[in-house]
Amino acid sequence: QQQVKQSPQSLIVQKGGISIINCAYENTAFDYFPWYQQFPGKGPALLIAIRPDVSEKKEGRFTISFNKSAKQFSLHIMDSQPGDSATYFCAVPNTGTASKLTFGTGTRLQVTL
Amino acid sequence: DTGVSQNPRHKITKRGQNVTFRCDPISEHNRLYWYRQTLGQGPEFLTYFQNEAQLEKSRLLSDRFSAERPKGSFSTLEIQRTEQGDSAMYLCASSQLGTSGNHEQFFGPGTRLTVL
Numbered sequence: 017q018q019q020v021k022q023s024p025q026s027l028i029v030q031k032g033g034i035s036i037i038n039c040a041y042e043n044t045a046f047d048y049f050p051w052y053q054q055f056p057g058k059g060p061a062l063l064i065a066i067r068p069d070v071s072e073k074k075e076g077r078f079t080i081s082f083n084k085s086a087k088q089f090s091l092h093i094m095d096s097q098p099g100d101s102a103t104y105f106c107a108v109p110n111t112g113t114a115s116k117l118t119f120g121t122g123t124r125l126q127v128t129l
Numbered sequence: 130d131t132g133v134s135q136n137p138r139h140k141i142t143k144r145g146q147n148v149t150f151r152c153d154p155i156s157e158h159n160r161l162y163w164y165r166q167t168l169g170q171g172p173e174f175l176t177y178f179q180n181e182a183q184l185e186k187s188r189l190l191s192d193r194f195s196a197e198r199p200k201g202s203f204s205t206l207e208i209q210r211t212e213q214g215d216s217a218m219y220l221c222a223s224s225q226l227g228t229s230g231n232h233e234q235f236f237g238p239g240t241r242l243t244v245l
Contacts, residue, residue: 022171048231059133059220059236060172067231105171115224115232116162116185119171 018043020108022120029127035093037123039106042087047109049082050117051091054103063104064091096127131155133237135221141243142211149207150240154223160232161204163196164220165189166239172220178204211244218242 019042029035039049048067052060066073066080066089073080079092093100103124107117134153142148154161159180164172175194176186180201190196193211198204208215218241222234 048233050233052236057241059135059238062233062235065231065233107171109232115160115234116174116177117164117172117234118174122169122171 018108018110018118020106020118020120022106022123024123025121026124027126029093029096029125031096031098031127031129033096033127035091035096035100035125035127037091037104037106037125038088039090039108039120040086040088041108041118044087047115049080049089049109050107051078051080052105052107052119054105054122060105093125096125098127098129101125101127133221133223133235135219135237135240137240138238139241139243141245143245144213145210147207147209148211148242149205150219150221150242152204152206152221152223152237154203154221155225155235156202158223158225158235159201160224160234161198162222162224162234163204163206164222164236166218166220167216172236175206208242211242213244216242216244 021040050065051063053063054060077094082089106120109115162177163175166172178198193209218239220239222236224232224234
């Protein structure tokens, strides 16, 4: 059973600052490592994902850094905006073909003016 | 709208009643997943289909829960004899093997169940 630890639980960042959220997993996983963004009352939205053969992926203001040997990956939000205020979840797929996801406990991000 | 859709969006029921939720995945996606999310937690896997075959079920899925995907398109999740502990957001996701080689999952808006 995959275990996923996400930190911090909550984060307050000023507008224009950098938000950093970390995720660590235990069992070996293969497919890909996604981050989801969720607004209250909505379903999680896929934000960005990285394959394990890549150490970094950038899409706009969002960057994933992946450390395979440490079994850790992180989300960096550059130039954070009030509209980024949401809960962020990392997820790790199970091994094998099912690719069911095990989610972290979430990080509530608040970006202040 | 070509995303995952779920109906109803909200359901309030009395303890002991049966409820059924529907999920319509993205049209070309062959995999469909059900998750449950309680307040302040991440989604938890319940079950998954590849086409019409239900290939995996979580231990969270008690015998009061049943899911179907009869024609490999939409899916239903039924909860019989609901209990207050069933109150949660029920999320559906779908995926298709993409050019990236991944089965990236796309979620619907969820069905919020409240059991009184």
